[in-house]
Amino acid sequence: MKRTGLFAALVLVAAAFSLPAQAAKTDFTMGLVLEPPHLDPTAGAAAAIDEVVYANVFEGLTRIDRNGEVKPALAKSWTISDDGLTYTFTLNDGVKFHDGTDMTAEDVKFTLDRAMAEDSTNAQKALFEPIETVEAADPKTVVITLKRPTGHFLFNLGWGDAVIVASETAETNKEKPVGTGPFRFVEWVPGDHITIEKNPDYWGNPVALDKATFKIIPDPAAATAALLAEDVDAFANFPAPEALPQFEADPRFTVVSGSTEGETILSTNNGKPPFDNLKVRQAIAHAIDRQAIIDGAMFGLGTPIGSHFAPHHPAYVDLTGTYPYDPEKAKALLAEAGFPDGFEATLKLPPPSYARRGGEIIADQLGKVGIKLEIIPVEWAQWLEQAFKGKDYDLTIVSHTEPMDIGIYARPDYYFDYHNPKFNEIMDKLAAETDTQKRYDLMREAQKILADDAVNGFLFELAKPGVWNAKLEGLWENSPVQANDLTEVRWTE
Incomplete structure (x- = not known):
């Protein structure tokens, strides 16, 4: 190799080694x-x-x-x-x-x-x-x-x-x-x-x-x-x-399937007829096929729930069997409540896919027992103003993602418009209790009350599918x- 060629090669090698890593x-x-x-x-x-x-x-x-x-x-x-x-x-x-x-x-x-x-x-x-x-x-x-x-x-x-x-x-x-x-x-x-x-x-x-x-x-x-x-x-x-x-x-990509604190529910206006009637709420609970909603709206991602509580918590109680899927029982309860032919209501759906997709399935399920739902898509700001703040809704679907938020059912003016002195008493005891096992016992009791009262249609715990680089x-x-x-x-x- 000529001297000039050797010098040029050495310069290139030196330059390569001196370049910083990306x-x-x-x-x-x-x-x-x-x-x-x-x-x-x-x-x-x-x-x-x-x-x-x-x-x-x-x-x-x-x-x-x-x-x-x-x-x-x-x-x-x-x-x-x-x-x-x-x-x-x-x-x-x-x-x-x-x-x-x-x-x-x-x-x-x-x-x-x-x-x-x-x-x-x-x-x-x-x-x-x-x-x-x-x-x-x-x-x-x-x-x-x-x-x-x-x-x-x-x-x-x-x-x-x-x-x-x-x-x-x-x-x-x-x-x-x-x-x-x-x-x-x-x-x-x-x-x-x-x-x-x-x-x-x-x-x-x-x-x-x-x-x-x-x-x-x-x-x-x-x-x-x-x-x-x-x-x-x-x-x-x-x-x-x-x-x-x-x-x-x-x-x-990396794909993960995590858990959330998101109880996804068919929120129900308990203060508005006919939803102030326990038999009507029980009928709705029996008309809901949770797994069909999870499979149809979430492609199998989600854990069925029977009350407002996260399944991964040590105090969780599986209450999905309180009102199992039973359309005929739902029809009988509606008749006992004075609605043998069912009734009409509205279902306001905010933008998330779990709500929009799940709402179509729930409307079909409730329709089969005589509850005819008019689906009303709303933007998030509208949902906050109309449903959450104004209680201007019959039914809606939303995932409550706040951690350990079962206490919202004791709030006097919350948008569910639910009032149960026994539940409130348990929440007062829970707030003051510091012993872990005693707290868990109170949480279990609270879950049971909400399930029995069919306050909302308890659907599933929202999964957290994540995709990233x-x-x-x-x-x-x-x-x-x-x-x-x-x-x-x-x-x-």
């Missing part, structure tokens, strides 16, 4: 089925809010991790008095809101006082009812005194509804959320996407992602196409279970809370 990606796009109505988790019930901002933009004193366990968050430690009434929290050092202001005990006091206030718009105001007083003892110390011992108080503080906000920005968090989390809000293009970016001044462990985008894709077919084209990197809650085999056969790690397989926690998400290459 850096892992630092941006990420997740598909979302439902667009949140706004971005303030302390002022709205929609799960889609927490799915964007929980643990990413906003943080609470505690947090719920991927295993459903309570962990420190803005509070690095706490002590509990012997009588169970006084919680003293010590806050982490150096915590700032995204606008640069310090987060102190005064912000904690403001947040909790605001959530408890008479004019509070917090969707889970009942979480804060046990609180007697909140005191900012010094900038880093918060003392919370309870009215009575509350066994699940630390868990309650980990809900998205209990994240800490600043008085200066609380009123504008719906459009421009300002939290303390590892990501800060960048933009929201309604109907299209929400973008957050890495917070360079985060007080805790920095995240691996520089930017994350939540892409709004409500249509199952469009969600499938977006993943296959790699326009989105992940769907933590994939809306097209019929397409899962296609992704399982594609090495580009095989090079991603750190996404949650299960949903112990309604969240897409991105704090541990990273690309492996």
